[in-house]
Amino acid sequence: MDTATPAVTVALHDGDPASPALAASHQVDARRHGELLLPAVDRVLAGAGRGLGELTGVVVGVGPGPYTGLRVGLVTAEVLGMTLGIPVYGLCTLDGIAYATGGDVDGPFVVATDARRKEVYWARYADARTRLTEPAVDRPADLAEQVAGLPAAGAGAELYPEVFPDARPPAHPPAAALAALAAERLAAGAELLPPRPLYLRRPDAQVPAAYKAVTPR
Amino acid sequence: MADEPLVLGIETSCDETGVGIVRGHTLLADAIASSVDAHARFGGVVPEVASRAHLEAMVPTIERALRDAGVAARDLDAVAVTAGPGLSGALLVGVSAAKAYAYALGKPLYGVNHLASHIAVDQLEHGALPEPTMALLVSGGHSSLLMSADITSDVRPLGATIDDAAGEAFDKVARVLGLGFPGGPFIDKAAREGDPAAIRFPRGLTGPRDPLYDFSFSGLKTSVARWVEARRAAGEDVPVADVAASFQESVADVLTRKAVRACRDNGVGHLMIGGGVAANSRLRAMAERRCEDAGIVLRVPRPKLCTDNGAMVAALGAEMVARGRAASDWELSADSSLPVTETHVPGHEHAPGHGHDHVHELAKDNLYS
Numbered sequence: 133m134d135t136a137t138p139a140v141t142v143a144l145h146d147g148d149p150a151s152p153a154l155a156a157s158h159q160v161d162a163r164r165h166g167e168l169l170l171p172a173v174d175r176v177l178a179g180a181g182r183g184l185g186e187l188t189g190v191v192v193g194v195g196p197g198p199y200t201g202l203r204v205g206l207v208t209a210e211v212l213g214m215t216l217g218i219p220v221y222g223l224c225t226l227d228g229i230a231y232a233t234g235g236d237v238d239g240p241f242v243v244a245t246d247a248r249r250k251e252v253y254w255a256r257y258a259d260a261r262t263r264l265t266e267p268a269v270d271r272p273a274d275l276a277e278q279v280a281g282l283p284a285a286g287a288g289a290e291l292y293p294e295v296f297p298d299a300r301p302p303a304h305p306p307a308a309a310l311a312a313l314a315a316e317r318l319a320a321g322a323e324l325l326p327p328r329p330l331y332l333r334r335p336d337a338q339v340p341a342a343y344k345a346v347t348p349r
Numbered sequence: 350m351a352d353e354p355l356v357l358g359i360e361t362s363c364d365e366t367g368v369g370i371v372r373g374h375t376l377l378a379d380a381i382a383s384s385v386d387a388h389a390r391f392g393g394v395v396p397e398v399a400s401r402a403h404l405e406a407m408v409p410t411i412e413r414a415l416r417d418a419g420v421a422a423r424d425l426d427a428v429a430v431t432a433g434p435g436l437s438g439a440l441l442v443g444v445s446a447a448k449a450y451a452y453a454l455g456k457p458l459y460g461v462n463h464l465a466s467h468i469a470v471d472q473l474e475h476g477a478l479p480e481p482t483m484a485l486l487v488s489g490g491h492s493s494l495l496m497s498a499d500i501t502s503d504v505r506p507l508g509a510t511i512d513d514a515a516g517e518a519f520d521k522v523a524r525v526l527g528l529g530f531p532g533g534p535f536i537d538k539a540a541r542e543g544d545p546a547a548i549r550f551p552r553g554l555t556g557p558r559d560p561l562y563d564f565s566f567s568g569l570k571t572s573v574a575r576w577v578e579a580r581r582a583a584g585e586d587v588p589v590a591d592v593a594a595s596f597q598e599s600v601a602d603v604l605t606r607k608a609v610r611a612c613r614d615n616g617v618g619h620l621m622i623g624g625g626v627a628a629n630s631r632l633r634a635m636a637e638r639r640c641e642d643a644g645i646v647l648r649v650p651r652p653k654l655c656t657d658n659g660a661m662v663a664a665l666g667a668e669m670v671a672r673g674r675a676a677s678d679w680e681l682s683a684d685s686s687l688p689v690t691e692t693h694v695p696g697h698e699h700a701p702g703h704g705h706d707h708v709h710e711l712a713k714d715n716l717y718s
């Protein structure tokens with residue numbers, strides 16, 4: 133599952149890297165992550181005719197992403213893992229988008245998602261499985277040189293065509309891609325991330341100025 | 350009694366991650382992780398800091414509550430959670446956690462009202478709430494006079510603050526006096542050495558034409574600040590203890606006067622006081638005296654149950670189960686401005702066979718069959 137972008141996306145996968153998802157749900161609604169996620173989990177299980185007790189692991193996108201929605205996926209995954217006694221794996225949300233480009237992009241490319249406040253979360257990739265840079269948050273204009281000439285996937289690319297003229301799908305990470313990528317990495321014995329959020333920004337919190345006098349001077 | 354509902358409650362409306370477990374009116378666990386220290390340097394609760402802390406604390410706090418209570422998750426009858434009011438991002442962490450937990454366990458989910466929970470918690474201290482009960486809820490987030498004839502379905506607001514919450518006034522005055530955050534305990538301590546009659550600070554909304562049950566603490570706060578600044582401007586020492594005691598006297602006077610008046614006017618014989626400010630020693634003492642004079646039975650839970658906690662949510666959830674109220678559905682959302690009259694958030698009506706029960710049955714099959 134991933135809730136780090138406007139998409140609330142859930143998929144059930146049998147763990148064979150070569151097979152497609154057994155069932156998936158993909159809804160785009162940036163304001164209703166909290167309402168949509170659990171019904172989507174229920175729907176995906178029911179659609180595949182599988183029970184919650186059959187799950188052997190949960191994969192969750194850890195962002196980067198706008199915080200409020202991001203936390204819905206993380207806390208849901210963590211509590212499911214705790215209750216069912218199964219491991220919870222984190223994956224970078226940008227990696228899910230990169231993996232979902234499949235073989236459609238030749239050579240290096242960029243993934244960029246909407247970080248709001250006129251910024252993007254982004255990273256560079258050598259191919260669909262290989263990230264070259266740490267996820268970062270920046271203003272698109274400040275990236276122009278680093279991403280010049282590269283195709284770009286993710287909704288952040290669609291938002292800033294002057295910086296990313298060669299935008300490619302998908303806009304959001306399909307959970308099926310996250311599941312398949314995790315299955316592939318686990319099968320190869322690779323370590324996945326802990327399910328901890330990649331915020332990339334400090335919380336908005338201003339220390340109030342020294343106590344303000346109320347008496348007019 | 351073993352057949353009373355066993356309920357786990359999750360509270361994340363502000364800066365405390367609370368998970369409590371109750372069996373009927375019996376408190377079994379009250380696990381709390383607080384981010385208050387992270388907010389102290391800001392002089393107030395920072396929503397994003399609180400939300401981040403809730404995410405980190407959620408699973409460990411649930412696990413601690415289960416250990417403390419010595420019960421197995423599968424024996425729970427329901428999971429309750431604060432659906433509102435509160436900070437929206439903070440509420441969402443708790444609501445999402447509660448949904449996943451109830452779903453994975455195949456148990457009913459109850460999204461409940463934070464204010465009603467503050468009242469219901471008294472059942473853990475003093476047994477079943479008398480009906481009706483008058484409740485005075487005072488904290489950094491709320492100042493309300495509520496009358497409840499049935500805590501699961503009938504809570505009526507009689508009055509509320511028109512500006513600052515009482516607890517906010519404590520925080521701001523503590524700041525003016527250079528004391529710590531949150532202000533309540535610091536003011537209470539400083540006031541012990543002071544004279545409550547030293548300075549006559551105003552009593553908000555107590556004039557003959559003012560609303561009977563509403564509160565205002567903004568004017569009081571400003572008045573204290575002006576008084577202190579005038580002393581400082583004149584190069585005089587500020588008598589911190591006297592200011593704290595006189596300020597506290599004004600708050601306690603207004604709160605208790607209006608609460609007792611509300612009981613009298615409405616023929617209610619029981620007053621409960623909840624919320625963090627209920628821990629204030631002067632408020633407690635004054636309430637005791639005035640209730641006794643008026644023939645009203647006063648109920649104030651111990652301080653740890655007055656501040657935000659998960660046990661209060663579990664207490665209201667247990668009452669929902671005991672009275673057969675409808676559970677919430679999986680679409681339950683956090684509502685930062687949930688009205689106090691909505692004691693809980695029942696699920697939408699569905700056609701038979703396609704509704705809530707169906708979903709729960711499915712979840713139950715998932716885990717235990």
Ligand SMILES: [Zn+2]
Nearest residue numbers: 463488490657
């Ligand atoms: Zn509260």
